[in-house]
Amino acid sequence: MSKPRHECGIAAVYHLPGPASPLCPHGPSEASRLLPRMLLDIQNRGQLSAGMTTWRPGRDLLLETYKELGGVSEAFRLNHKGKAEALMQRYAGPAAIGHVRYATCGKEDLNFAQPFEHRHLQKRKWFAFGFNGQLANYPDLRAEILAQDEHHVALATDTEILMHEIARQMAGDRRPTLLELMRSVSQRLDGAYSIALVNAQGEMLIARDPLGIKPVSYAVEGSLFAAASESVALLNLGFAPENIRPVEPGEAITISGGELRVDRFAESPRRAHCFFEWIYFANVASSLDGRSVYLARKRLGEELAAVEPLKIDPAAEDTVVVPVPDTSKAAADAMAYKLGVPSVEGLMRNRYSGRTFIEGGAGRQAKVAGKYTPLREVLEGKRVLLVEDSIVRSTTMRVLLDRLREVGRVKEIHVRVACPPIVAPCFYGIDMSTVGELFAPPFLATGDDIETIYKRMAEELGADSVRFLPVDSIARAIERPAEELCQACITGDYPTACGQQLYQVALDKVRSGEPERRTYEGAGAS
Incomplete structure (x- = not known):
C-alpha cells in the first residue's frame, strides 16, 4: 500500500x-x-x-x-x-x-x-x-x-x-x-x-x-x-x-x-522527535511532547492554504476541499476555512475493508478501490482540492483519482499534500525502507525547477495539479525547532550515524542499479 x-x-x-x-x-x-x-x-x-x-x-x-x-x-x-x-x-x-x-x-x-x-x-x-x-x-x-x-x-x-x-x-x-x-x-x-x-x-x-x-x-x-x-x-x-x-x-x-x-x-x-507522528501516525486525540496532534494537523492545513496557487472565488461555489479519510481531515478543514470554501466528506471510507498493505498487485489495487467510495451527489462537476497527509508510494492516490473521475464525476482534481515530498527511507521504525519504493525521488532527481517537477508528478498521478508543503512548514506546525525533529525522510539528514550510513548504502545501490532490499536485508523490525 x-x-x-x-x-x-x-x-x-x-x-x-x-x-x-x-x-x-x-x-x-x-x-x-x-x-x-x-x-x-x-x-x-x-x-x-x-x-x-x-x-x-x-x-x-x-x-x-x-x-x-x-x-x-x-x-x-x-x-x-x-x-x-x-x-x-x-x-x-x-x-x-x-x-x-x-x-x-x-x-x-x-x-x-x-x-x-x-x-x-x-x-x-x-x-x-x-x-x-x-x-x-x-x-x-x-x-x-x-x-x-x-x-x-x-x-x-x-x-x-x-x-x-x-x-x-x-x-x-x-x-x-x-x-x-x-x-x-x-x-x-x-x-x-x-x-x-x-x-x-x-x-x-x-x-x-x-x-x-x-x-x-x-x-x-x-x-x-x-x-x-x-x-x-x-x-x-x-x-x-x-x-x-x-x-x-x-x-x-x-x-x-x-x-x-x-x-x-x-x-x-x-x-x-519523529515529525511523522504528528502528521500521520498518532491518534488525533493525543498530545506528544506537549504538542496536540490535532492542532499540529490544523496548522498544516493553514500552511497549505497560505501557499495555494489557484485563484478561488468562494462565491462561485464550484470548489470544495475533500480530505482523504481519516488522518487528513483536520488539515483539510483548516485549509478550507482559510480559503473560504466548503470542506466536504466526498470520500467515504469502508472501515471493514481489511488491510491493503499486505495484498499484492491487482489484489491490492482492488482492495484500495473498495476502501473508498466517492459520493457523486457531493462531487459531480466540482473542482476538488484533495487533501492527503502524505504521498509515499502513490498506489492509493492513483486509484483514488481514477475513482473520483469515474464514480464522482469531478471536473478537476488538485492534489494537496500536508507534508513535503518523501525523499529518503526511514530506518527508525516506519515501513518505507528503500529509495526505489518512494514516489518523489525520481522527479526531484531531474534537477528541474519545482513547477516543472510538480507538473510531471501531476501527469504521472492523473491529477490536474499537485502541491506539497515546504520543509519549513513542519517545524511551524509542530511548534518545535527544526533541529529538534527527525525529518530524515524529507531531508536525507539522519540523527544517528548508522542511519546516515544506511542511507548512503541505499543511494549507492540506486546509482549502481543494484536491486534494493529492505533495511535489514529482507528482515523485519519490531
Whole structure:
C-alpha cells in the first residue's frame, strides 16, 4: 500500500502499594484488566498482533504472556464476554505490559508477536518486554552475536537482538539495577526505541531513546501508574490531563520494591522527535511532547492554504476541499476555512475493508478501490482540492483519482499534500525502507525547477495539479525547532550515524542499479 506503516505501540500499568485506585475498578491485583483498553486506543500503531505479559506474585508462572494475531478485539476476544472474562481472570496481576504490532516484513507469524519473554531460573533474569522502534545498527549487533561460539538467532527481528542484549547485561553474577541495565544497553544501540519491561521480581522499566524519536507518555494518580506510546490511552483510563506527561528523551521510569523513580539513563545530545507522528501516525486525540496532534494537523492545513496557487472565488461555489479519510481531515478543514470554501466528506471510507498493505498487485489495487467510495451527489462537476497527509508510494492516490473521475464525476482534481515530498527511507521504525519504493525521488532527481517537477508528478498521478508543503512548514506546525525533529525522510539528514550510513548504502545501490532490499536485508523490525 502507498501508506507508510508504523512498527508498534507499547503500554504498561502497575498498581503500586497503597489504597485501591478508583481508576482500577477490579482492585489492585487485577490492574492488568486495563491493558486491552489501553491497547485499543493505540491500535492505530499496529493491527498485526496484540499481547500482554502480567506479573502476579504467588502464581507458578510469575510472568505469563498472552499474545495472538489480529487486532486487539480479536486477540483478547472482546466481542465474546465469556472468553474475554476468562482471559482477564487467568492473566490477572497488579502489573502488566502490552504491545500492538505491525512489521516491515509483514510476517503474520505468532513468533514475532510481542511481548517477548525470556525465562530463567533466577527471577531477576526472567523478564518480558515490548519494544517500539527500530535499531539502525541491527546488522552489526546480529553479526556480533552470531560470531560468538555456537550462538544462534532464531528470528529476523531486532526485538530478539534487544532481548539478548538485555540478558547479556545480567549474565553471570552481575546484578545491575534496571536503571544501570538500561544505561549499559543504550550504549550498544543506534536507533529509535521505547521499551516497557517487567521482570519476575515485579520490577518494571519504561525507557525512551536518548533522541526521543519514539513517543511515550506516563501518568501517576494515587497508587496507579500507567504508560503508553500515546497520551490518549492514559486520558481514556481516567487520568487527569495535567497528570499526563511525556517520558523525556534518555529518561527511564523504574518501579522496584514498590517505589517509582524517574531518572536519566543517558544524556540527550539533541532531540529528534519523529515529525511523522504528528502528521500521520498518532491518534488525533493525543498530545506528544506537549504538542496536540490535532492542532499540529490544523496548522498544516493553514500552511497549505497560505501557499495555494489557484485563484478561488468562494462565491462561485464550484470548489470544495475533500480530505482523504481519516488522518487528513483536520488539515483539510483548516485549509478550507482559510480559503473560504466548503470542506466536504466526498470520500467515504469502508472501515471493514481489511488491510491493503499486505495484498499484492491487482489484489491490492482492488482492495484500495473498495476502501473508498466517492459520493457523486457531493462531487459531480466540482473542482476538488484533495487533501492527503502524505504521498509515499502513490498506489492509493492513483486509484483514488481514477475513482473520483469515474464514480464522482469531478471536473478537476488538485492534489494537496500536508507534508513535503518523501525523499529518503526511514530506518527508525516506519515501513518505507528503500529509495526505489518512494514516489518523489525520481522527479526531484531531474534537477528541474519545482513547477516543472510538480507538473510531471501531476501527469504521472492523473491529477490536474499537485502541491506539497515546504520543509519549513513542519517545524511551524509542530511548534518545535527544526533541529529538534527527525525529518530524515524529507531531508536525507539522519540523527544517528548508522542511519546516515544506511542511507548512503541505499543511494549507492540506486546509482549502481543494484536491486534494493529492505533495511535489514529482507528482515523485519519490531
